Amino acid sequence: MDEVLLLGKTQEGTEFSIPKKALRKHVVTLGASGSGKTVFCKCIIEESVRNSIPAIIIDPQGDIASLAIPGKETEIESKGTSKNLLEDYKQKAEVRIFTPASKKGLGLSVNPLKIPSNLTDEEERIRTIDLMSSSVVRLINYDMETEAGKASNAFLFKLLQAGMKRGTPITDLETLANYVDKPDLLININEADSMLNKKERDRLSKNIRFLTTGVEQLLFSIGSSVNMDLFLTPVTPGKVPVNIIYLNTLNKDEHKQFFVTMxxxxxxxxxLSHPKEDVQLIFYIDEVSTYLPPHPRNPPAKEILKLLFKQARKYGVSCMMSTQNPSDIDYKAMSQAATWALGRMMTEQDKSKIDALLISMNSGSTDRRSVVDALSTLKPGEFIIVSPDYYDKPQRVKTRWLVTEHRTLEEETLRDYIDDKIETVLDKKGTQKTTQGSNQVNPQNTQNLPIGSNITPTPSNYGRTPEYLCATCRTRLEYIYQYRRWYCRGCNKYL
Structure with missing residues (x-):
């Protein structure tokens, strides 16, 4: 296959495409409600599947989930799209619809205290600990702009950091609450008192424990835990995973922010540990303005999204976002994109923003003026594509007809559109923990590692080196050299 993405036709009726490598420098799609921006982005996802690029998609409204429903061949051909595109998509796409804190689709959970397996850089360690502490503080509805929120965040950061340094990292909320009750087990009590007094610590530990009961606990317990192995490994070898995170199963905005952040x-x-020259993943957020608004608004997900837009291209991760108005999203993040799809815009404010963006992209003055003037004349499904790396002039394009249905899926119907095999395998994974990363034990180096009473070596079979299993849950253990301790992902604790 040619490594191009077929997106539609120009005004002259010729096919319009962009090279796959254009994705690496990110894509932004803008347009008023009804302009067709979600269809345009879904077209890119369909084409990425045909080019064997997996995707992780944040679907806040249920519009993206219908990528799981192939279109009707007769209708597709009548609209000018080749049935070969449909067949190619059906053969390659493995669409999974994940539902956070719910089993209405494929259940998905997160652990806010999860420690990355490749955490060796001190700067990244500090960033990770800060994300852990701030995520917990926000989940218990502390305002990070208040003194109480800042003090609680600093206190939790200190506990989590001390746990890591002592080789006993805190990896679950109940343990964290216990250390909040008894901080002197990790840090000096005078230091603890200087940040939060006893009454404030009691309140903090109580609120953390609330997260482990009732509806809140579903965030951390339902289905598979968020991890890249889950998202990138196809159930059927050779298929291309399309992972749709369906946010409608979350009722609170802070929970949606939390999931997007994680x-x-x-x-x-x-x-960071899987750099690649070619595009290896698309991360797409539909209607991104809630998560990446301009200054001074600073929701929880904003920091990590800005970081991804700034750095992901170096590692072969393409970021794609859509929103209605250019003034809705952070300018610095938006300016990282090198390909723009501009749909219908009516207000002078939006047009002036586009004019400024085109200036920053060094678009010629004549083309720039004609682009801005044309924005209010665009019909639904029409876009002006600005991609200076590949096209000298902006291109006016009509989006091709999708090879999948375009409609909103309600959460009660999601299971109807998840393949039975995917459902069986990934639902089963929801009760297991995956093992991945550089901390796994090399079987050739296990003979001299410390073995305690809760660690069981398996019998040697046919001359193979024994593995080491948790005596409680029989999960294969990892030896974390950084902390000189065994770790069980099944029990989610150090032994």
Whole structure:
């Protein structure tokens, strides 16, 4: 296959495409409601599947989930799209619809205290600990701009950092609450008192424990835990995973922010240890303005999204976002993109923003003026594509007809559109923990590692080196050299 993405036709009726490598420098799609921006982005996802690029997609409204429903061949051909594109998509796409804190789709959970396996750089360690502490503080509804929120964040950071340094990292909320009750087990009590007094610590530990009961606990317990192995490993070998994170199962905005933050952080930590020259993943957020607004607004997900837009291209991760108005999203993040799809815009404010963006992209003055003037004349599905790396002039394009249905899926119907095999395998994974990363024990080096009473070596079979299993849950153990301790992912604790 030619490494291009077929996106539609120009005004002259010729096919329009962009090279796959254009994705590496990110894509931004802008347009008023009804302009067709979500269809355009779904077209890119369909084409990425045909080019064997997996995707992780944040779907806040249920519009993206219908990528799981192939279109009708007769309708597709009648609209000018080749049935070969449909067949290619059906053969390659493995669409999974994940539902955070719910089993209405494929259940998905997160652990806010998860430690990346490749955490060796001190700067990244500090960033990770800060994300852990701030995520917990926000989940218990502390305002990070207040003195109480800042003090609680600093206190939790200190505990988590001390745990890591002593080789006993805190990896679950109950343990964290216990250390909040008894901080002197990790840090000097006078230091603890200087940040939070006893009454404030009691309140903090109580609120953390609330996260482990009732509806809140579903965030951390339902289904598979967020990890890149889950997202990138196809159930059927040779298929291309399309992972749709369906946010409608979350009722609170802070929970949606939390999930987007954790997924963004998972992608970031993974890409640092998996750099690639070619595009290896698309991370797409539909209607991104809630998570990446301009200054001075600073929601929880904003920091990690800005970091991804700034650095992901170096590691072969393409970031793609859509929103209605250019003034809705952070300018610095938006300016990282090198390919723009501009749909219908009516207000002078939006047009002036586009004019400024085109100036920053060194678009010629004549083309720039004609682009801005044309924005209000665009019909639904029409876009002006600005991609200076590959096209000397902006291109006016009509988006091709999708090879999948375009409609909103309600959460009660999601299971109807998840393949039975995917459902069986990934639902089963929801009760297991995956093992990955550089901390796994090399079987050739296990003979001299410390073995305690809760560690069981398996019998040697046919001359193979024994593995070491947790005596409680029989999960294969990892030896974390950084902390000189065995770790069980099944029990989620150090032994």
């Amino acid at each position: 997924i963004g952080n998972e992608i970031y930590n993974w890409m």
